[in-house]
Amino acid sequence: MTQTRRSIHLAERPKGKPTDANFRLEEHPLADPGDGEVAIRVIWLSLDPYMRGRMDAGPSYADPVPVDGVMTGQTVGEVIASNADGFAAGDIVTGATGWVSHAVMDAKELRKLDPSLAPVQSALGVLGMPGMTAWTGLTDIMEQREGETIAISAATGAVGSVAGQIAKARGCRVIGIAGGPEKCAFATDTLGFDACIDHHAMTDGKAMAEALAKAAPDGIDGYFENVGGKTLAGIIPNMAEGGRIAVCGMVAWYSGDNLSEGLPLPVLWRTILTRRLRVRGFIVMDHYDRFDAFVSDVAPLVRSGKLHYREDVTDGLENAPAAFMDMLTGGNFGKALVRVGPDA
Amino acid sequence: MTQTRRSIHLAERPKGKPTDANFRLEEHPLADPGDGEVAIRVIWLSLDPYMRGRMDAGPSYADPVPVDGVMTGQTVGEVIASNADGFAAGDIVTGATGWVSHAVMDAKELRKLDPSLAPVQSALGVLGMPGMTAWTGLTDIMEQREGETIAISAATGAVGSVAGQIAKARGCRVIGIAGGPEKCAFATDTLGFDACIDHHAMTDGKAMAEALAKAAPDGIDGYFENVGGKTLAGIIPNMAEGGRIAVCGMVAWYSGDNLSEGLPLPVLWRTILTRRLRVRGFIVMDHYDRFDAFVSDVAPLVRSGKLHYREDVTDGLENAPAAFMDMLTGGNFGKALVRVGPDA
Numbered sequence: 001m002t003q004t005r006r007s008i009h010l011a012e013r014p015k016g017k018p019t020d021a022n023f024r025l026e027e028h029p030l031a032d033p034g035d036g037e038v039a040i041r042v043i044w045l046s047l048d049p050y051m052r053g054r055m056d057a058g059p060s061y062a063d064p065v066p067v068d069g070v071m072t073g074q075t076v077g078e079v080i081a082s083n084a085d086g087f088a089a090g091d092i093v094t095g096a097t098g099w100v101s102h103a104v105m106d107a108k109e110l111r112k113l114d115p116s117l118a119p120v121q122s123a124l125g126v127l128g129m130p131g132m133t134a135w136t137g138l139t140d141i142m143e144q145r146e147g148e149t150i151a152i153s154a155a156t157g158a159v160g161s162v163a164g165q166i167a168k169a170r171g172c173r174v175i176g177i178a179g180g181p182e183k184c185a186f187a188t189d190t191l192g193f194d195a196c197i198d199h200h201a202m203t204d205g206k207a208m209a210e211a212l213a214k215a216a217p218d219g220i221d222g223y224f225e226n227v228g229g230k231t232l233a234g235i236i237p238n239m240a241e242g243g244r245i246a247v248c249g250m251v252a253w254y255s256g257d258n259l260s261e262g263l264p265l266p267v268l269w270r271t272i273l274t275r276r277l278r279v280r281g282f283i284v285m286d287h288y289d290r291f292d293a294f295v296s297d298v299a300p301l302v303r304s305g306k307l308h309y310r311e312d313v314t315d316g317l318e319n320a321p322a323a324f325m326d327m328l329t330g331g332n333f334g335k336a337l338v339r340v341g342p343d344a
Numbered sequence: 345m346t347q348t349r350r351s352i353h354l355a356e357r358p359k360g361k362p363t364d365a366n367f368r369l370e371e372h373p374l375a376d377p378g379d380g381e382v383a384i385r386v387i388w389l390s391l392d393p394y395m396r397g398r399m400d401a402g403p404s405y406a407d408p409v410p411v412d413g414v415m416t417g418q419t420v421g422e423v424i425a426s427n428a429d430g431f432a433a434g435d436i437v438t439g440a441t442g443w444v445s446h447a448v449m450d451a452k453e454l455r456k457l458d459p460s461l462a463p464v465q466s467a468l469g470v471l472g473m474p475g476m477t478a479w480t481g482l483t484d485i486m487e488q489r490e491g492e493t494i495a496i497s498a499a500t501g502a503v504g505s506v507a508g509q510i511a512k513a514r515g516c517r518v519i520g521i522a523g524g525p526e527k528c529a530f531a532t533d534t535l536g537f538d539a540c541i542d543h544h545a546m547t548d549g550k551a552m553a554e555a556l557a558k559a560a561p562d563g564i565d566g567y568f569e570n571v572g573g574k575t576l577a578g579i580i581p582n583m584a585e586g587g588r589i590a591v592c593g594m595v596a597w598y599s600g601d602n603l604s605e606g607l608p609l610p611v612l613w614r615t616i617l618t619r620r621l622r623v624r625g626f627i628v629m630d631h632y633d634r635f636d637a638f639v640s641d642v643a644p645l646v647r648s649g650k651l652h653y654r655e656d657v658t659d660g661l662e663n664a665p666a667a668f669m670d671m672l673t674g675g676n677f678g679k680a681l682v683r684v685g686p687d688a
Contacts, residue, residue, distance in 0.1 A: 053618075228613055247617045253610040265609050266597040269572055273591045273625035274397075281617035 130158035148221035205233025205262035233263035310334030474502035549577025549606035577607035654678030
C-alpha cells in the first residue's frame with residue numbers, strides 16, 4: 001500500500017502579511033525509506049514566528065524556503081517503517097520534517113522521545129526549541145541576575161511564558177506585555193508575573209512608555225524582545241542604566257507594517273549610549289551546545305508542575321496556514337500546535 | 345594684584361546646531377585659594393563632542409550645564425598660587441576647570457603632570473580622556489580580536505585616530521571613515537589605516553554601504569561608532585555575523601539634524617537579530633579603574649613615535665565657541681585644543 005504524503009508549500013512570497021494565496025497543499029506518494037532512513041507519520045507540527053522570516057527571500061540567519069518548497073518546521077511523529085539501526089516502528093521522534101503529514105528522514109536528523117516523561121508535544125514547546133530559546137535568552141544573552149526587573153513581550157507565548165517563569169523562579173520582578181485582558185490575567189494569575197500590560201489598550205509607544213514607567217518605576221534591567229513595534233518604543237525610555245536587551249524576535253515587524261512606532265533611530269541610539277545599554281541578537285540554534293544545561297535546569301520545573309504551559313491546538317494539516325497567520329497577529333493563546341494525526 | 349578670570353558661559357540652550365548666541369564671555373576677579381585649594385592659569389582647553397550633549401537639558405549620563413553656568417571642560421594649566429600640600433606654583437596640572445582662563449580648584453580634583461614625559465597637552469588627547477576612550481572602546485566594549493576587520497568613524501579625530509592605530513598595532517584590518525580627501529589621505533598615509541572612505545563624497549547611506557562593501561568584502565567585525573547618521577546607515581548592512589558595535593558618540597546627530605538617513609529602525613533591529621550583533625554603549629568615566637592598564641598599553645606606542653597624533657589648535661579663549669561649533673561639523677583636523685595662555 002502506498003502512503004499518501006500531504007505537504008504545505010510556499011506558493012509565492014508574501015508581500016507584507018501572509019495570505020491564503022501564499023500557501024498550497026499538495027499530495028504525493030510517500031517514498032520508501034532508504035538505507036539509514038525512517039518513514040514517519042506526523043502527529044504534531046509546531047508553528048513558530050521565525051517561519052515568517054523564512055518566507056522572505058532576503059538574507060536571514062537561515063536559508064529562505066524556496067518558492068514551491070515545503071514550509072520548514074519541527075514536528076513530533078511516530079515511526080511507521082525503519083531502515084535505520086536503533087529505530088523501530090512505534091518509536092516517537094522529533095525532527096525538522098516541515099509542514100507534512102508524512103516524511104522520510106535520515107535517522108541522524110531525528111531525536112527519539114520518551115513518552116513516559118512528558119506529553120510528547122512538549123518537545124516542540126517548553127522542553128524544545130521555544131523553551132531553549134527562553135532559557136538561552138535569559139541566561140546567556142541577557143545575563144539576568146537575581147532581583148532584577150525583567151520585561152517580556154509576547155509574555156504568554158511559547159517563549160515569553162517560559163522566560164518569565166524562569167525569571168520568577170530566579171527571584172526577579174517580571175513585567176509581561178501581552179495582547180488582551182484574558183492573556184494578561186493568565187500572565188499574572190497563572191504564570192505568576194508581577195504585572196502585565198495589555199498592548200491592545202495602548203494607542204502608541206508613548207502610552208506604552210507611561211504604563212511601563214508605572215509598572216517599573218526603577219527602570220527595566222532586562223528586556224526579552226519578541227515583538228518590536230510600539231512595545232519597543234515604550235521599553236526604550238524605561239531601560240535602566242546598564243540594562244540589557246536580548247533580541248529574540250520582532251513579530252510586530254515580520255509582516256512589514258508598524259514601521260513608524262514613535263521610536264526615532266537617534267533616540268534609540270542616544271539611549272544606548274547614555275544608559276550604557278547592551279543589545280544583543282541571538283538565534284537559539286547557535287547555542288545547542290547548552291541544550292543539556294537547559295534541560296537539567298528546566299525539566300525539574302516542568303515535572304514538579306511549577307512551570308505552567310498552555311497549548312493552542314488547531315486540528316488538521318490543511319488548517320496550518322490559517323493558524324500560522326492567526327499566530328502572527330497574536331490570535332493564538334499559548335504554544336501554537338497543529339494536530340496532524342492521532343496520538344500513538 | 346587681583347587676577348581677572350575670563351569664562352565662557354552657556355547663555356541659552358541651543359535649538360539644533362549651536363550658534364554664537366548660545367555662548368557668553370564674562371570677566372570676574374579670581375578668588376583666592378582656600379584651604380586645600382590652588383589657583384591655576386589655564387594653558388590648554390580641550391574641546392570634545394560630548395560637550396554638545398551637556399548643553400541640552402535632557403537626561404544624559406552627566407548633569408547638563410545650567411543656563412548661565414560655565415561650560416564644562418578639561419584643561420591643562422600652571423599653578424600660580426597654592427594653599428594645598430603637595431602643590432606649588434609652577435606645577436603643571438590637569439583638571440575639569442571648564443572653559444576659563446583661570447580657576448581656583450580643590451587640589452584633590454587635579455592631577456599633576458610630568459612635562460618631561462610628553463607635551464603637556466597630550467594629557468587632553470592621546471594620553472587623556474580621548475585616548476582612554478579609544479582604548480576602552482576597542483578593548484573592553486568591542487572586544488576586538490587579532491585579524492578582525494574594524495571600521496572607525498571620525499577616523500582622524502582625537503578618539504578615532506587612536507582607536508585605529510591601536511587596532512592596527514594589534515593586527516587588525518582598519519577602515520576609516522572621515523570627511524574629505526585630506527583627512528582620508530592622512531588616515532591611510534600617516535595613521536596607516538588600510539582604507540578610508542570620504543563621507544563627503546557619499547550622498548547617502550546607500551552610497552556609504554556600497555563603498556564599505558568594497559572596502560570590507562568579508563564584512564565588518566567591529567565598528568567604533570562616533571557619528572551616527574548616514575555612516576551608521578552604511579555600516580549596518582555590512583556588519584559580519586557576530587559583529588560588535590561600540591557606541592561612543594553620535595556627532596552627526598548631536599545637533600538634531602540628519603534624523604532620516606536611510607536606516608529604518610526595523611532594518612537595524614532585524615540585522616541585530618539575524619547577524620547576532622552586539623551593540624553596547626559606553627561612557628569612559630565608568631571605566632577609569634582601567635586607566636593604568638590603558639597608560640601601560642598606549643604610552644609605549646606614544647613614546648616610540650609609533651602612535652601619531654595631530655592637534656588642531658585655536659588661539660584665545662574667546663575663540664573657543666567658534667572652534668567648538670566648527671568641530672561639531674568636522675571642521676577640525678586632529679584633536680581640538682584651545683591655547684588659552686602661553687606655555688609654562
